[in-house]
Amino acid sequence: MIQALIVDDESLVRKGMRLLFPWDRYGIAIAGEAATGQKALEFIRSRPVQLLLTDITMPGMSGLELIKEVQRHDSSIKVVILTCHQDFDFIQEALRLGAVDYIVKTQLEKLDLDQTMERMLRAVRQEAPANEASGGTGASSLRRKTEEAEGVAWIVDDALFGSLMEALRDAGRREASDWARTAALSFKRWKLSFPMYDWHEESAPPTEPEALEIWWRKLRGNVQGWLRRSGYSEDVISAIVKAVERIVSQAGAHLKQSEISQSVSLSKSYFSTSFRDITRMTFTHFLQTVAIGNACEMLLMTNYPVYSIAEKCGFADQRYFSKMFKDQTGLLPSEYRQAHQERG
Incomplete structure (x- = not known):
């Protein structure tokens, strides 16, 4: 779960942010709350946080000052700012300091919550800074x-x-x-x-x-x-494990066998045989399994429609995707999402 911290000097705002947004559905856990910038820094220094939602104007340390301190402590933390009005000077300064988005508190009830959550999720999932x-x-x-x-x-x-x-x-x-x-x-x-x-x-x-x-x-x-x-040498096993890691980390990237085999310095035919023998699956079956696994995660963590998830996972035909999904999970994608939401 992505760990998030809400910072605002108004307790009703903090409570509203907790209750209004569908955090769990997007794989985000509210790790804590803070009423001041100083308390927020103490919290962040005591445990990892990947997402910070902070008011701009607070007594003592302002939200802008908090962003600067957070960036010094851990530049990979993504910051979304909360503001009572669209003060573009403040907003632009916050974005310049590294904030990835902003939410106008007076418009919370009018927000497209799913769209806002998806923006936050995409921001957190961006690659960590190169200096790490x-x-x-x-x-x-x-x-x-x-x-x-x-x-x-x-x-x-x-x-x-x-x-x-x-x-x-x-x-x-x-x-x-x-x-x-x-x-x-x-x-x-x-x-x-x-x-x-x-x-x-x-x-x-x-x-x-x-x-x-x-x-x-x-x-x-x-x-x-x-x-x-499998009987293969350590070098070949290492090459296949490296290929497996790349496929899983880039699920939905339409990877080709020729591209993967070349990246691990094996001929296409030898890669195909050794991949099957070492993983006990054909390359095509493995790609499908990883794609369905990725689809399961997206069904639970996002509100994308099934056709969009199918496309993102590398399936051009939604009907074929649904068939493959049911073959592997026993449920259609819509049934899978509903069943897990009911359990949650």
Whole structure:
């Protein structure tokens, strides 16, 4: 879940923001509230936040000053400003400082909430700033590590896995809980990366740091053993895992087998054979499985119509998409969305 913080000196505004927007449906959790900029900074320094919604005019530290401080602390945090009126001088200054959107509080009831939520979601999902690649500190460094953990390259990359485990061991109590949450959320993506692996044999990730490291190392060994039973060399297995990670991370990007095989330095025919043998799925079947998995997420996290989701997931024909979706999930896309909304 994306963690969000609401900052406004008026308690009714904070309550209204909490209740009015369909946060859960878009995968956003309101991690907390703050009545002042200083309280907001204390909160952000104590736990990771990906989205900040802040009033511009507040007693003490203004929203503009808060944006500057937040950017210094973690430039990857996306900021949406709240204002009582369309004061374009303030709004332009906030956007110049890095805010990605603004909401006029007096027009909340007139807003297209789904459209507003989708804008916020797109902003948060944009790639992290390039300066994080140099290492970074604090929450930005943690986020970079957890993003690496969400992939599957650590299964075959000893240096990457060692770095992740070192970061886990060095994490404080608060960060350790973030790692546990990352592992739990990533479990679904790992399953999507290797659908034919027997995930039922694996227990859910524990929450204690020491136990989590032991669990993670055991999982890595199990998946490595499964991959190696294909009989291919370490280099070929690594190439296929790299291809799998790229496909899952770019779901819906209309990737071609020739493009993927070239990116991992394997001939198209050899890639096709080794991909099937190592993942136990054909390349085409794997693409379809990943696309349906991505569609499931979009059905739950957005309000896009089914035809739009089909298109975004690489299906030109909505009827074919619905058939494939039902084959894999047992439900039509509309039924899947309704069933999960009723449970929520």
